[in-house]
Amino acid sequence: MENVLFVGAGSMAEAIMAGILEKGAVNPSSVFVMNKSDEGRLGMLKEKYGVVPVKKEHPEVGLAELVVFATKPKDVRQAMSDVAAYLHPEAAVLSVMAGIPIRTFEEGLGSRPVARSMPNTSATIGLAATGVAMNNAVCDRVRGDILSLLGSVGIVKEVAEDDLHLVTALSGSGPAYVYYFTEALEEAAKTAGFDGRDARELIIQTLEGAAAMMRQTGLEPADLREHVTSPGGTTAAGLRALDEAGFHRAVASCIRAAENRSRELADGK
Missing domain, CATH: 1.10.3730.10 (ProC C-terminal domain-like)
Known part of the structure; x- marks a missing residue:
């Protein structure tokens, strides 16, 4: 996993970002981050972690092998619309948002590997308990990358997508x-x-x-x-x-x- 794009720059995105950087899973210069409007937040993340703030039309967006959607659920469709034309057609998607099914990303971003996860807020101290479900387009290599990324902030269990509702309720x-x-x-x-x-x-x-x-x-x-x-x-x-x-x-x-x-x-x- 060489290039990761975070769409959304809130606390969950930062927790995962910090986890993968601390474990050396990816170089800071290969972590790209964008959000809807808060330029100050992007500047803070750049200064703190050395990551690269980007806008949707920047070439780095097309380099991303994994795109982590960490927006507010109500903003996800607009976020997908913003980046759909710029993503590499084989880029995988990981959602860390509650309540957004895999089919929403398949409809908004076309046929590609998609994983849906539900970390909890203990990710901010590396002690998350996370459930993740993946579609059939996820190959073994991408599955390993996603499990490694989520595992950087705690434990992770792969489950059927329908079981994520119970995982959400439990952890x-x-x-x-x-x-x-x-x-x-x-x-x-x-x-x-x-x-x-x-x-x-x-x-x-x-x-x-x-x-x-x-x-x-x-x-x-x-x-x-x-x-x-x-x-x-x-x-x-x-x-x-x-x-x-x-x-x-x-x-x-x-x-x-x-x-x-x-x-x-x-x-x-």
């Missing part, structure tokens, strides 16, 4: 659920009169430790939960309260609602 939106749970824990601690800053440090460390335990031990979450839960103890009382409040039902409703909304967005609703 795409997932950080927000964790933050929301953290807010609830903090609120409970402060209501009980505990210092908010101390509570946050304890909560963050608890989340990090629990995640590390799952990854490093390989044990089932249920087994790890049982190791913490003594019969008649404090953990058992807390878990019983969650069950009585319908915790599992609430989480299931949350995932269904997010998945359904992803499907609606894909249908243009």
